[in-house]
Amino acid sequence: xxxxxxxxxxxxxxxxxxxxxxxxxxxxxxxxxxxxxxxxxxxxxxxxxxxxxxxxxxxxxxxxxxxxxxxxxxxxxxxxxxxxxxxxxxxxxxxxxxxxxxxxxxxxxxxxxxxxxxxxxxxxxxxxxxxxxxxxxxxxxxxxxxxxxxxxxxxxxxxxxxxxxxxxxxxxxxxxxxxxxxxxxxxxxxxxxxxxxxxxxxxxxxxxxxxxxxxxxxxxxxxxxxxxxxxxxxxxxxxxxxxxxxx
Numbered sequence: 658x659x660x661x662x663x664x665x666x667x668x669x670x671x672x673x674x675x676x677x678x679x680x681x682x683x684x685x686x687x688x689x690x691x692x693x694x695x696x697x698x699x700x701x702x703x704x705x706x707x708x709x710x711x712x713x714x715x716x717x718x719x720x721x722x723x724x725x726x727x728x729x730x731x732x733x734x735x736x737x738x739x740x741x742x743x744x745x746x747x748x749x750x751x752x753x754x755x756x757x758x759x760x761x762x763x764x765x766x767x768x769x770x771x772x773x774x775x776x777x778x779x780x781x782x783x784x785x786x787x788x789x790x791x792x793x794x795x796x797x798x799x800x801x802x803x804x805x806x807x808x809x810x811x812x813x814x815x816x817x818x819x820x821x822x823x824x825x826x827x828x829x830x831x832x833x834x835x836x837x838x839x840x841x842x843x844x845x846x847x848x849x850x851x852x853x854x855x856x857x858x859x860x861x862x863x864x865x866x867x868x869x870x871x872x873x874x875x876x877x878x879x880x881x882x883x884x885x886x887x888x889x890x891x892x893x894x895x896x897x898x899x900x901x902x903x904x
Contacts, residue, residue, distance in 0.1 A: 664710040708726035721769050722767070744799070751801055783818050789812040790810065813843055820833075829876055832874075833871070843858050
């Protein structure tokens with residue numbers, strides 16, 4: 658119809674990876690003390706990733722949007738543990754994880770885009786919810802002095818994004834945008850009854866700040882015929898975030 662637009666699509670993917678990783682060094686040995694020269698590995702993934710979008714034009718100044726889409730990250734092959742360095746407890750906790758699985762996520766979003774003041778100002782807002790399965794997290798394998806990627810069964814990210822822009826006259830342009838993001842694990846990984854590397858339900862996802870704000874203002878004026886000068890100032894704030902889940 659004249660006001661409603663619908664879009665649907667699907668991506669099919671099929672990945673295969675086979676490789677041999679070469680390791681050497683004074684700690685690159687297996688439990689028998691034999692030098693670990695080559696570790697073969699393989700990973701594969703296949704499936705479909707759909708996407709659906711809807712846009713409704715409420716008026717010339719207001720548009721409503723909604724979408725649901727799925728994405729994925731390919732799994733992979735972990736490095737071997739430096740077993741001669743491992744304590745017995747860490748050897749049990751971190752052994753048997755030669756590879757990690759694909760991560761998948763469904764993202765749901767609704768929002769609105771508006772224009773007002775004769776087209777000189779706009780305000781956009783959107784809310785999102787992301788359902789994540791088999792989240793890939795990098796952890797330090799304790800005393801083993803190795804890094805591994807774990808899959809955490811469930812996680813979620815939800816939040817709000819807003820943006821305001823205005824050009825009240827021919828000289829001034831102003832914009833401000835901000836986002837709120839509440840992201841956390843919804844599953845726990847334990848070994849021997851203890852949580853492994855901070856991977857507990859309720860803990861924040863690494864690298865994701867809860868608050869971000871950015872703004873800018875530009876003032877411009879005509880210097881001569883066909884020539885203009887401008888001054889711009891900007892401000893950006895990024896909230897605290899953890900580097901790794903173990904932090």
